[in-house]
Structures are given as C-alpha cells and as structure tokens.
Amino acid sequence: MHAKIPATIVTGFLGAGKTTLIRHMLENAGGRHIALIINEFGDLGVDGGILKGCGIEACSDDDVVELSNGCICCTVADDFIPTMEALLARDTPPDHIVIETSGLALPQPLVRAFNWPGLKTRVTVDGVITVLDGPAVAAGTFAADVAAVDAQRAADDGLDHETPLSELYADQVACADMIVVNKSDLLGDGTAPLVDRLRGEARAGVQVVPAAMGALPVDVLLGRGQGAEDDIAARHEVHHHHHHHDDDDDHDDDHHHHDHGHDAFESFVVEAPEVTDPAAFAARISEVIRRHGILRLKGFASVVGKPMRLTVQAVGPRVDHYFDRALGGDARGTRLVVIGQAGLDRAAITADLVAQPAAA
Numbered sequence: 001m002h003a004k005i006p007a008t009i010v011t012g013f014l015g016a017g018k019t020t021l022i023r024h025m026l027e028n029a030g031g032r033h034i035a036l037i038i039n040e041f042g043d044l045g046v047d048g049g050i051l052k053g054c055g056i057e058a059c060s061d062d063d064v065v066e067l068s069n070g071c072i073c074c075t076v077a078d079d080f081i082p083t084m085e086a087l088l089a090r091d092t093p094p095d096h097i098v099i100e101t102s103g104l105a106l107p108q109p110l111v112r113a114f115n116w117p118g119l120k121t122r123v124t125v126d127g128v129i130t131v132l133d134g135p136a137v138a139a140g141t142f143a144a145d146v147a148a149v150d151a152q153r154a155a156d157d158g159l160d161h162e163t164p165l166s167e168l169y170a171d172q173v174a175c176a177d178m179i180v181v182n183k184s185d186l187l188g189d190g191t192a193p194l195v196d197r198l199r200g201e202a203r204a205g206v207q208v209v210p211a212a213m214g215a216l217p218v219d220v221l222l223g224r225g226q227g228a229e230d231d232i233a234a235r236h237e238v239h240h241h242h243h244h245h246d247d248d249d250d251h252d253d254d255h256h257h258h259d260h261g262h263d264a265f266e267s268f269v270v271e272a273p274e275v276t277d278p279a280a281f282a283a284r285i286s287e288v289i290r291r292h293g294i295l296r297l298k299g300f301a302s303v304v305g306k307p308m309r310l311t312v313q314a315v316g317p318r319v320d321h322y323f324d325r326a327l328g329g330d331a332r333g334t335r336l337v338v339i340g341q342a343g344l345d346r347a348a349i350t351a352d353l354v355a356q357p358a359a360a
C-alpha cells in the first residue's frame, strides 16, 4: 500500500496571517508538489485570488481548490470530503495537501473527517497549525468579555458559552500541534512574554513559535507526522460546555452546526467605482472600520489610469494596500468583502466606502 499523503491544516482567526504563511511556504517548498484547499468566509475568493497565479512553481492554479460554501467545518461531508477524494483520484496526486480554513472555522470537525472510511487509508493529518494575530491576542481581543458574557447569560438561560470570538480562539488553540504567534514585527518586545504565556497554556508537546509574515522554515511546518486524526480526543472542543465534553468521536457534528458561533458573524460584498487615490482610500477604509467595528475587510480594486490590480487588506483598523499584478482581464472597479459580528449596518458601511473624495 502507498504511504498516506500528509495534509496540514492551517487555521486561525480572520486576518491572523494564514494566507501569508501559506504563500511563504509555497515560495520555499523545495520541490514538493503541494495542493491547496482554501476555505474562505465571504464570497469574493480573495485568498484564492492572492495564491492563484502567484507564479509559484510548487503549486499551479489547478492545485488550488476553493471551497466557498460557508465554513469548512459545517460542510465537511458535502464539500471537503468530495474535494479530497477528487484530489486523491488525480493521475499525479500531490505530495502534500495544505488546507486553509476560514478564520471562523472550528478545526476539530475537519480533523475528525480524516477518520471517514474514504480518507482514512489514504491521507493523514500531518499537523494542525494555528496562526495567531500576536498583537490582537496580546491586546486581549479574544478574551471573553466577562460583562458581555454575563449579560448574554442573563438574557438567555440556555446559553452557557463564552463570546463567539473567545470560543473560536479557544477551539483553534486547543486543536493546534503548532501555534504560530504571527505579526511579531508589530509586537516587538511583547513577543517573548506572549510566547511564554501561550506555551504555558498549550497542550503538552505543542510547539509555540513567533513569526513575522508567517516566515517559518518549511521543514518546521510540513512533515510533522502528527496523525492528528488519531488523537482527536486530546484536541478538546472547549465551547458548548453543555455538551458535557463528549469526545466520543462519533462523526456526528450536527449539534455544532445549529448553534455554534457562525451565526454571530456576517459578511457582504461592497462594489464601488475605481479608486482615485490609494492612500486616501486606505485612510477612508481605516476610518470606516473604526466607525462600524468591522473585523476584517479585503478585496481588489483598480486605480484610475493604472494597469495594476490594487489589493486591499485590513485587519481591524490596520490597512495594507499594494499593487500585486496586472489587472489583465479583470473588470475595473472595486470589490471588497466586509466581515464583522452580526448586525453590521450594511447600507451605511457601503455608503461610507463608496463615497470617495473627488480626485485631487
């Protein structure tokens, strides 16, 4: 029998740097043929748009599969398993499979899927890599807001869980074989204490490493041989305490579908005319994000008179923008996906984003 094909799961909250880490990995793949499965929240295909056509030899466009029907943890049977089976059925299957979950996905159902009969004998989870936004974790962004949780509990006796953010964070960390404390460039001296703290909190044997722009040696990321699917009980799902910690590996994830945190988040796409001044546009986006409490915003735009595609990436109020490639056949204009906690004022956000200052 052939050796099982290793699959690495890259998880972590919205904007933590998963795509950036994967891109660095592909650029340094050292001859490995890697297939990518990308799952994104918000239907603009930004991550795929960034990773596809990046001209990296390790991974051709055919090797990038986008799963866009919601979060991968909820569509395991419908989307993920058939996609894996199709990859495995190829004439030349990849050497390694890398799966980027959406920032809102719970990794446990995905790991568990590797125990399904059609996959179990052919692939194994080489490792779960959880990418953390170091500055956000240090700032306590994911810590349960005690007052808010208490208010929520008071409002609904049936709820016995943390905030959606802290649940996701806890689940993503609990599932990790390796925790990447990313954006160390922004964290500076705060990096080492955070790494130490997380080492203290992690399961035994979990590696905690700092990184900037996800730049880690490929040999550290791939080839861990963890076999995470055999070890699911250790990767305790922390949320939904009222489920009595049933780690019975019964493949029945339905109870997670209905009431886990996804409903607490929403995304929508804003279309706008071409950008006149990229710097002013980025400043406006930052302001809109602050005003409306947007968690994540990303997309592509064209700039009046310019042939290149402008990529816009915002995590919290920090906005990156850069020209990454020729527009080619892409329509001119601006398309952005906006992600936040449910209840975003879509009309106001759209109006604020579309209203650009007149060209200088």
Ligand SMILES: Nc1nc2c(ncn2[C@@H]2O[C@H](COP(=O)(O)OP(=O)(O)OP(=O)(O)O)[C@@H](O)[C@H]2O)c(=O)[nH]1
Pocket (backbone or CB within 6 Å): 012, 013, 014, 015, 016, 017, 018, 019, 020, 021, 040, 047, 102, 103, 182, 183, 184, 185, 186, 211, 212, 213, 214, 296, 313, 314, 315, 320
């Ligand atoms: N300063 C700094 N910026 C980073 C670092 N890593 C990623 N970024 C930036 O953070 C933004 C989000 O990075 P992505 O790699 O797209 O994050 P992601 O986790 O794939 O995001 P989602 O798929 O939306 O969940 C981009 O603008 C990156 O350039 C880092 O280490 N330092």
